[in-house]
Amino acid sequence: MSIATTVSTQLRNVWTTGVRDNPVVAKELRTRMRDRKGFLVMGGYVLLLGIVLLIAYYTMWIVSANSLSGSQSLVNSKLGQKLFMVLNWTQTILLALIIPSLTSGALTLELEKKTIEMLALTRLTPGSVVLGKHLTGMLYSMILLMCSLPLSGMCLMFGGISPAEVLVTYLLLIAWAFILSALGVFWSSLFNRTAAAVLMTYCSVVGYMLSTAGSGAALLESLWYGSGTNVNALAMLNPGWAPWGALIKASVCGIGLPLYVPPLFLHFVCGAALLFIAAMHVRYLRAEKALPARVLLIVASLFWTWLTVGDASYTRAMGYVAVGPIITIVAAMLFVTFGHVGPIFGTGPMPSREGRLNVLHFLDVRRMFKSDISGAFCFIMLWAVLEYLTFGITLHWSSAVSHAKITAATWASVGKIGLVVMTVVAAMAAVSIFASAVIKQRRNAVAVAVLVIILMFAGYGLILANFHFGISRAGSPVWQLAALWPVTPLIVESNDWTSSMPVLWWPKKLSWLVVSGVYGALTLALLLATPKMAEKFGGVQEEQY
Secondary structure, three states, X not given: OOHHHHHHHHHHHHHHHHHHOOHHHHHHHHHHHHOHHHHHHHHHXXXXXXXXXXXXXXXXXXXXXXXXXXXXXXXXXXXXXXXXXXXXXXXXXXXXXXXXXXXXXXXXXXXHOOOHHHHHHOOOOHHHHHHHHHXXXXXXXXXXXXXXXXXXXXXXXXXXXXXXXXXXXXXXHHHXXXXXXXXXXXXXXXXXXXXXXXXXXHHHHHHHHHHHHHHHXXXXXXXXOOOOOOOOOOOOOXXXXXXXXXXXXXEEOOEEEEOOHHHHHHHHHHHHHHHHHHHOOOOOOOOOOHHHHHHHHHHHHHHHHHHHHHEHHHOOOOOOOOHHHHHHHHHHHHHHHHHHHHHHHOOOOOOOOOOXXXXXXXXXXXXXXXXXXXXXXXXXXXXXXXXXXXXXXXXXXXXXXXXXXXXXXXXXXXXHHHHHHHHHHXXXXXXXXXXXXXXXXXXXXXHHHHHHHHHHHHHHHHHHHHHHOOOOOOOOHXXXXXXXXXXXXXXXXXXXXXXXXXXXXXXXXXXXHHHHHHHHHHHHHHHHHHHHHHHHHOOOOOOOO
16 A cells, blocks of 8 residues: 555544544534523624724824825725725634633533543544534634634725735634634643633633734835835734735745745644644543654644744845854754753653663653654754754755855854753753652653753853842852853854953863863752652653543
8 A cells, every 4th residue: 555545544534534524513513592691602703803993094094185195096006005004913812712612621621520531431532522512612613703704804805905915814813713723632641620621721812912012013114114124024924914915935055935934834833733632632542643743743843843943034134144143043042942841742751661760761762753752862862963963964054055254263163062962951851751750740850940040041141130239259169050051152152251251261262161170060960860860769750641
């Protein structure tokens, strides 16, 4: 049987069992659509959109009537585009408020109503349950979007916007609904109480919405002033800005990439990864979905790195590659990423074994894509290596396309920082595994690992602040704790460790080697001590339902 046949068969099975014949989808949709609340929400959604559009039109008419050019300027301006922008932002905000309320209690409500046992006794797989819960919220959000189409048609009639822009905007809204619905199901699978799942879902949604709004605003500003040459490839992650620039192309490694492509890809890939993770946490139903979830997360992160480093805005204006800022951005991005990845993937129940544990139980390459702690360290290191290789390849690709020169000294700095990043990431993973060996509850192990990682980055920064305010003595040995500060090599390689900084006991140009050595030794010590600590304290226990 060919690969294409196998893939098509699998997709057909997923469609049949997970979507078309999924009893969870049928039950949830029938319950919602037979209840008047579902229709009240639809009616209120359209009514609110209509009121907002009416207010926006009236405001534009008043402003136009009071302008020097008279009321006819309203007809000649891009009225349809402005009204569609208002409509789109309203829908973006409303979906962010409505969808989490539909899916954040998808699995926790089953627990609270004591119906999860009935689901477990059926022939439904965990994937079917999760997909059914997700599709319920997703399909209802698509119904809401369909209800708004007549209002979008009115904006289209006013002019200033094309059918292609309307189509792309709705595609981005569908991708937005997909990731929001997946977030709700994801958090619902991790908690036992609906209140906690709802809180975490809304915190995630609001945080993501606010953090992605800035890039679109920057694009709008550049277009407003007529300097839209350096376009950020991630500007459309928030669909609210779609009517202004979704069809604009960004240059990534010389490739003209429409701005609607990255959000569509990232939202669907990350949403699918969240659903696979949720399927592994359905109560009483265990599914091994670590392989697709981890592969999708790696693919999404590598694509993000390619977009970030390959963006032409780093090179086009200067004619050379500003490697220093790029290294700092990439290193910070990797530190933040693996500061979360370490505690999430590096914690878990201790491996089952016969006889005494040894360090090899925590370095099992064969279990890198399994949902246990045995291969967590190897998986995290593989992910970090792939990320940094993508950074190096993209940097070379981007410089070649833009005919910019990267010196040998610059590549040496890239290699030095790469070694620092790998050792620090290894230490993060080792800290998480060690915490799992001495703490019995996983949530507490995650909290401890996160606190240690925060201390790694913030501790020396606080000490350094005292130095600059003249509180601490310059000759104190405490400044040698710079060897434990992962940021030290970044500052040295960017020539920002000036004479006003504390004096180190080693040549500052060797900071990359000192920091790498310290974190390498820390990683080795923690991994060697983990088996003994696990046998003494028992470590994180298997979750009991």
